[in-house]
Amino acid sequence: MLRWAIAASEVADAAVADALVRLLEPDDAEHVQRYRNAEDRRLALLSRLMQRAAGGAALGLGATRNLRRRAAAGRGRPFLCRATASRSLASADDAAKEALDAAPNWNYSASHEGGWVALCAEPLTLCGCDVASPRQRRRPGRRQGFLASVALLRDCFADAEWAAVERSLKQRRPNDDGDGGGGDGGDGDGDDDQAEVLAEAAFSRLWAVKEAFVKARGDGLAFAPLSRVEAVWEGGEGDQQPPAFADAAAIAGAARRGSCLAVGTLSIDGGPPQWGRWAVAVHPLPAAEGDEKDAEPSLSPRTPGVGPAPPPPPPPPARYRRRCWLAVVRGPPSETAPRELHPEFVDSLARRFLDGEELRRAVGGPWAPVRGLKVEDLLMDDDERAAVAAARAGAGASASG
Numbered sequence: 001m002l003r004w005a006i007a008a009s010e011v012a013d014a015a016v017a018d019a020l021v022r023l024l025e026p027d028d029a030e031h032v033q034r035y036r037n038a039e040d041r042r043l044a045l046l047s048r049l050m051q052r053a054a055g056g057a058a059l060g061l062g063a064t065r066n067l068r069r070r071a072a073a074g075r076g077r078p079f080l081c082r083a084t085a086s087r088s089l090a091s092a093d094d095a096a097k098e099a100l101d102a103a104p105n106w107n108y109s110a111s112h113e114g115g116w117v118a119l120c121a122e123p124l125t126l127c128g129c130d131v132a133s134p135r136q137r138r139r140p141g142r143r144q145g146f147l148a149s150v151a152l153l154r155d156c157f158a159d160a161e162w163a164a165v166e167r168s169l170k171q172r173r174p175n176d177d178g179d180g181g182g183g184d185g186g187d188g189d190g191d192d193d194q195a196e197v198l199a200e201a202a203f204s205r206l207w208a209v210k211e212a213f214v215k216a217r218g219d220g221l222a223f224a225p226l227s228r229v230e231a232v233w234e235g236g237e238g239d240q241q242p243p244a245f246a247d248a249a250a251i252a253g254a255a256r257r258g259s260c261l262a263v264g265t266l267s268i269d270g271g272p273p274q275w276g277r278w279a280v281a282v283h284p285l286p287a288a289e290g291d292e293k294d295a296e297p298s299l300s301p302r303t304p305g306v307g308p309a310p311p312p313p314p315p316p317p318a319r320y321r322r323r324c325w326l327a328v329v330r331g332p333p334s335e336t337a338p339r340e341l342h343p344e345f346v347d348s349l350a351r352r353f354l355d356g357e358e359l360r361r362a363v364g365g366p367w368a369p370v371r372g373l374k375v376e377d378l379l380m381d382d383d384e385r386a387a388v389a390a391a392r393a394g395a396g397a398s399a400s401g
Contacts, residue, residue, distance in 0.1 A: 002058055002108065002121040003258070004050060005285060005299055005326065006373040008042045009115070017045060019391035020375070023384055024048055043112035049378040050119045054108055055080060056380065058121055059099045077128075077218045079107055079345045104350035105333045109215045114324040116285050118370070124354065124362040125330040128216025131285070132208035134200055134322040146196045150203060156226035158267075161206050164241050168199040197320045202241065205282050206231055208327035212280075213266060216329045218337040218345050231280060232273040233264040248320050255284040255323065258299045258370035266329075276360040278331045281367045287321040299372025326370065330363050 011017045021029050028048040035041040082100075100106075103123035110119045114133020121127055147166065154162060210226045217223065235242040242262045244250045254261040260281035265273045286299060334353050339346045346352070354362065379385050 001123065001127075001368050002054060002119060003283075003328070003368045003370045004054075004120070004373050005116055005118045005258075005370050006046050006050065006375075006378075007115060008039060008046065008112075008117070010373075010375045011042045011045060013392070013395045015391045015395040016375070016388060017042060019387050020045055020049060023379075023387070024052070028052075039115070043115075043117055046117040046375075046378075047110050047112050047119075049375075050117060050373070051078065051108070051110055053378045053380065054119055054121055058106060058108075058123075059103060077107075077109065077215055077220075077342070077345060079348045081344075082348050082350065105352070107345075107349070109212070111211075111215075111326075116324050116326075118326050120328050122330060122362075124333070124351070125359075126216040126333055126336065128212040128214070128329045128331075130208040130211035130215060130327050131324050132204040132211070132327070133324045134204065146199050146203070153207075156210065157206065158227050158230040161227075161230055165199055165202045165206070168202040168241075168246075169195045194320055197322055198246065200322065201320070201325065202245065204325045205245070205327065208282065208325050209266075209280055209329065212327040212329040213278075213331075216331055217335065218342045220337075222337060222341060228269050230267040231264055232267055233262055235262065236264070251284045251320070251323075255286045256299075258283065258372065260328075260367045260369075263367060274331075276364060277335075278329065279363045281328045283326040283328070283370050285324040285326055285370075287323045299370055328367070332359055332363070 011020060021032055024032065024045075032041055032044045032048060035044050105124050105126075106121065107127055108119060108121035109127050109129045110117070111129050111131040112118070113131045116131050116133075118129055118131050120129040147169070157165070209231045210229055213229050214220055214223045214226075223229075233242050235244075244254075244261050251261060260283050262282055264280045265275045266278040266280060267273050268278075332354065333349045333351065336342070336346050336349070336352075375388065376385065379388060
């Protein structure tokens with residue numbers, strides 16, 4: 001399985017971005033250049049590079065350029081074109097062929113928003129992911145409450161979910177003495193603003209889960225209304241959220257490590273929780289520079305279990321930050337969107353029907369931490385690394401001159 005994330009700031013230099021665009025297939029490069037906003041172009045560029053690299057990293061394929069990422073009928077979710085992959089592997093070694101055979105339903109999901117790009121992949125289950133960014137920024141003179149700013153989306157939430165968002169506005173932080181100040185380690189924003197951050201976070205997590213679910217299935221806008229799917233958290237009861245959602249230190253620690261903050265399942269169309277069939281995990285992503293007075297440490301690039309662990313950094317300030325949230329959803333490959341919507345995607349799943357025990361193991365297995373990537377992690381060979389290094393050097397020389 002893959003859990004990757006990369007910050008848009010990795011391609012802040014225009015010369016480096018141009019060099020990276022030239023590495024893409026023509027269709028992908030054209031897609032990136034359609035974005036008029038520079039930030040959007042950086043996010044789209046990183047997303048395409050990440051998707052290009054995913055097949056090689058997960059399936060052991062060096063010639064990932066030949067594994068074209070395709071979207072059914074030009075829309076919907078992307079997927080591995082298995083026929084193209086098989087042809088590319090015709091002359092590959094046995095290890096590469098075995099990797100593809102061992103991942104009969106390999107599928108992935110990518111999302112970019114709020115300065116972050118994420119990609120997640122699974123070998124057996126459906127996989128969907130979504131990055132949700134804060135929907136309200138603090139601006140001088142803007143006093144509209146958070147709930148008022150998202151009122152038009154109320155019908156996308158089940159009653160219990162919306163109640164949890166509303167309750168977050170009234171929630172007090174641990175050790176909050178109610179004096180109206182910044183609280184423990186606060187930044188002077190006051191309790192009202194901190195309550196808005198809590199409500200915004202509750203909303204973002206739930207929204208990301210819904211988006212990840214429809215991405216996993218391949219429905220997109222065809223699955224409506226979104227209130228049909230409801231998050232059910234392990235450790236929460238009814239419309240109660242897990243305690244970790246209100247723990248600023250736990251959130252910052254999970255963001256630093258890349259680990260999930262909470263796991264759960266889904267209730268679909270008012271039915272019982274789908275434990276053992278659908279599973280959900282939410283990861284807080286590090287707060288970005290410019291969004292707060294000081295940025296949090298980046299995601300660790302270390303692969304779990306490889307090499308010595310770095311010494312733990314000092315504890316972060318115990319305050320709630322506006323941040324992006326990543327939701328990841330796993331589910332049964334038999335529960336895709338109807339085949340007539342996306343036949344190519346459905347046909348790319350070689351084993352749509354898993355037996356009960358195999359499905360429970362795959363859906364309920366461990367959740368991998370999110371690995372923070374650098375641009376160099378997305379390059380395929382020495383020629384690409386040399387091209388990007390030359391672009392960096394040229395940009396540095398221009399800046400110093």
